[in-house]
Amino acid sequence: MLAEIITIGDEILIGQIVDTNSAWLGEKLNAAGIRIHQITSISDSAEHITQAVNEALSRADIVLCTGGLGPTKDDITKHTLARMFGMRLVRNEEVFEQVKRMTAQRHIDFNELNQGQADVPEGCTVLPNRCGTAPGMWFDRDGKVLVSMPGVPFEMKTLVEEQVLPRLYEHFQFRAIVHKTAITFGLAESILAATIADWENALPDYLHLAYLPNANNIRLRLSAYDVDREKAAAEIDRQFALLDRVIPYRIIGYGDATLESAVGELLRRNGESVAVAESCTGGNIAHRFTLQAGASEYFMGGVVAYSNDVKCALLGVDPEALAREGAVSQTVAEQMAEGVRKATGATYGISTTGIAGPGGGTPEKPVGTVWMAVSGPQGTVSHKMQFESLRSQNIERASSHAINLLRLRLCGAPDDGLWTIKY
Numbered sequence: 290m291l292a293e294i295i296t297i298g299d300e301i302l303i304g305q306i307v308d309t310n311s312a313w314l315g316e317k318l319n320a321a322g323i324r325i326h327q328i329t330s331i332s333d334s335a336e337h338i339t340q341a342v343n344e345a346l347s348r349a350d351i352v353l354c355t356g357g358l359g360p361t362k363d364d365i366t367k368h369t370l371a372r373m374f375g376m377r378l379v380r381n382e383e384v385f386e387q388v389k390r391m392t393a394q395r396h397i398d399f400n401e402l403n404q405g406q407a408d409v410p411e412g413c414t415v416l417p418n419r420c421g422t423a424p425g426m427w428f429d430r431d432g433k434v435l436v437s438m439p440g441v442p443f444e445m446k447t448l449v450e451e452q453v454l455p456r457l458y459e460h461f462q463f464r465a466i467v468h469k470t471a472i473t474f475g476l477a478e479s480i481l482a483a484t485i486a487d488w489e490n491a492l493p494d495y496l497h498l499a500y501l502p503n504a505n506n507i508r509l510r511l512s513a514y515d516v517d518r519e520k521a522a523a524e525i526d527r528q529f530a531l532l533d534r535v536i537p538y539r540i541i542g543y544g545d546a547t548l549e550s551a552v553g554e555l556l557r558r559n560g561e562s563v564a565v566a567e568s569c570t571g572g573n574i575a576h577r578f579t580l581q582a583g584a585s586e587y588f589m590g591g592v593v594a595y596s597n598d599v600k601c602a603l604l605g606v607d608p609e610a611l612a613r614e615g616a617v618s619q620t621v622a623e624q625m626a627e628g629v630r631k632a633t634g635a636t637y638g639i640s641t642t643g644i645a646g647p648g649g650g651t652p653e654k655p656v657g658t659v660w661m662a663v664s665g666p667q668g669t670v671s672h673k674m675q676f677e678s679l680r681s682q683n684i685e686r687a688s689s690h691a692i693n694l695l696r697l698r699l700c701g702a703p704d705d706g707l708w709t710i711k712y
Contacts, residue, residue: 290322290323290324290350290351290461290463290464291323291324291325291326291348291349291350291351292318292323292324292325292326292349292350292351292352292353293325293326293327293328293329293345293348293349293351293352293353294310294311294314294315294325294327294328294329294352294353294354294355295328295329295330295331295338295341295342295345295352295353295354295355296308296310296311296328296329296330296331296354296355296356296440297330297331297332297333297338297354297355297356297357297366297440298330298332298333298356298357298440299332299333301330301356302330302331302332308330309442310355310440310442310445311328311330313442313446314353314355314445314449315328317449317450317454318351318353319466319468320466321454321457321458321463321466322463322464322465322466323351323457323463323466324466324514326348326349327345327348327349329341329345333356333357333363333364333365333366334365335365335368335369335372338357338365338366338369338370339369339372339373342354342370342373342435343373346430346431346433346435349433350432350433350434350461351433351434351436351457351461352433352434352435352436353435353436353438353453354366354435354436354437354438355437355438355439355440355445356439356440357440358423358437358438358439358440359423359439360402360403360405360406360422360423361402366437367408367409367410367426367437370410370413370426370428370435370437371410374410374412374413374428374430376410376411376412376413377410377411378408378409378410378411379408379409379410379411380407380408381407381408381409381415381424382407383415383417384406384407384409384415384417384424385404385407387417387418387419388403388404388406388407388422391421391422392422403422406422406423406424409424409426410426410428412428413426413427413428414426414427414428414429414456415427416436416438416448416452416453416456417452418439418444418447418448419447419451420441420443420444420447421439421441421444423439423444425437425438425439425448425452425453426438427453427456434457434460436453438453464514464515464516465513465515465516465517465518465521466512466513466514466515466516467512467513467516467518467521467522467525468510468511468512469510469511469522469525469526469529469543469544470501470508470509470510470511470543470544471508471509471510471511471529471532471540471542471543472506472508472540472541472542472543472544472546472547473506473507473508473509473536473539473540473541474505474506474507474539474541474548474689474693475538475539475693476507476536476539478500478502478507481500481507481536481539482500484535484536485509485532485535485536487535488528488531488532488535492511492528493524495513495514495516495521496511496512496513496521496524496525496528497511497512497513497514498510498511499512504682504685504686505547505548505685505689506541506547506548506689509532511525511528511529513525529543537702538697538700538702541693541696547577548577548689548692548693548696549577549578549580549581549692550581551696552578552692552695552696552699553578553581553583553584553587553588555696555699555700556586556587556636556637556699557583557586557587559699561587561636561637562587562588562589562634562635562636562637563578563587563588563589563635563636563637563638563639563695564588564589564590564591564592564629564630564632564633564635564637564638564639565578565590565591565592565629565638565639565640566591566592566594566604566625566626566628566629566638566639566640566641567591567592567593567594567640567641568593568594568595568600568616568625568640568641568642568643569617569641569642569643569644569645569659569683569684569687570641570645570684570687570688570691571593571595571684572591572593573684573685573688574591574639574641574688574691574692575588575590575591575593577688577692589633589634589635590633591629592604592629592632594606594625597611597616600616600621600625603628603632604624604625604628604629604632605624605627605628605631605632606621606624606625606628607620607624610624615654616642617642617643617644617654617658617659617660618642618660619660619662619671619673621642621660622640622641622642622660622661622662622671623640623662623664623669623671625638625640625642625662626638626639626640626662626663626664626669626671627664627669630664630665636665636666637663637664637665637695637698638662638663638664638665639661639662639663639691639692639694639695640661640662640663640664640691641659641660641661641687641688641691642659642660642661643657643658643659643660643661643674643683643687644656644657644658644659645657645680645683645684645687646678646679646680646683647678647679647680655675656677656678656683657675657676657677657678657683658673658674658675658676659673659674659675659676659683659687659690660672660673661673661674661687661690661691661694662694663691663694663695663698665698667698670694670698672690672694674686674687674690
């Protein structure tokens with residue numbers, strides 16, 4: 290079963306708003322066993338709407354449109370679809386009364402524009418919108434379905450979950466689509482692909498692997514289409530278990546897992562805690578930890594020690610070590626991690642000190658040089674990374690590798706060149 294999504298609105302095309310509707314719809318439809326064939330964004334133009342809808346209906350079984358259903362003159366989707374399907378607009382009394390109640394509750398004038406929201410194409414199925422004034426509209430055409438919905442995200446989502454998906458289940462019979470995504474960290478995409486090539490080549494024919502890289506990790510998604518859900522899900526789990534043996538300690542979790550959520554879960558499970566001492570990352574590690582719900586169970590706090598005086602005063606860094614080796618050094622990173630652990634009473638301390646750029650580098654310590662350390666009950670682990678010249682990217686990468694250094698330690702990963710251990 291194929292579907293297409295059409296988002297309508299000049300505000301999307303000029304970048305005034307971001308189209309989050311399509312991503313949400315894609316996730317929901319895939320979970321329902323409906324494959325997305327294409328996503329199209331178009332302007333508020335009758336010609337463009339007509340062309341896009343006709344083309345989508347020629348390719349897909351289901352077409353979902355969002356946007357252009359407001360009460361003002363620039364919202365023309367409803368009028369355009371009525372002309373396309375040869376339907377006149379008629380007043381729907383149920384929608385009329387709902388809009389009347391809603392405007393009264395919101396102390397909005399129930400004027401002609403708002404009353405016009407109750408005018409719908411005769412012959413379509415009206416989908417009441419309990420969150421807004423514009424109803425959804427369901428059209429049948431030659432065994433295919435077109436649904437038009439408001440572009441306001443919370444209105445659209447409510448319509449999809451309460452009206453559209455239940456009707457689609459009744460109208461069509463779907464075979465299952467099964468996805469599972471493993472989140473990996475620490476291997477570049479080309480190296481990862483080469484490392485897992487034998488595993489990938491041995492996958493069953495009905496499983497499809499996709500590489501989804503981003504700034505912080507590489508996601509590996511296994512998908513199966515038109516399958517028995519339980520059998521496919523079991524096989525995908527088995528394959529990822531095999532992959533974990535091929536790239537040990539590289540899979541940090543599944544679905545929406547992040548380095549910080551993985552570390553948080555390990556700390557929570559062990560009844561342990563962490564604190565951070567940050568220089569070049571400027572509090573980003575603390576920010577990433579505190580974005581996690583329930584972080585107060587394991588995150589003790591942090592110190593942004595940007596200056597050398599703060600490093601000495603709050604973290605106990607030795608001034609002679611600073612003078613001798615510089616702030617961006619193994620010794621200072623280790624003393625920062627040990628200092629914040631001692632100051633907060635945390636089980637583990639994480640530290641970063643480096644040159645984020647674009648200036649400040651030297652031939653011995655170029656821009657992108659970062660020392661990071663983790664201090665814990667078993668001693669202190671430190672590691673140097675060499676990133677590039679883009680400041681924002683260096684901050685994110687340093688944060689990720691520092692968090693991962695703690696993850697590796699919590700997982701009991703062996704010393705295989707990823708870290709240096711000091712006792």
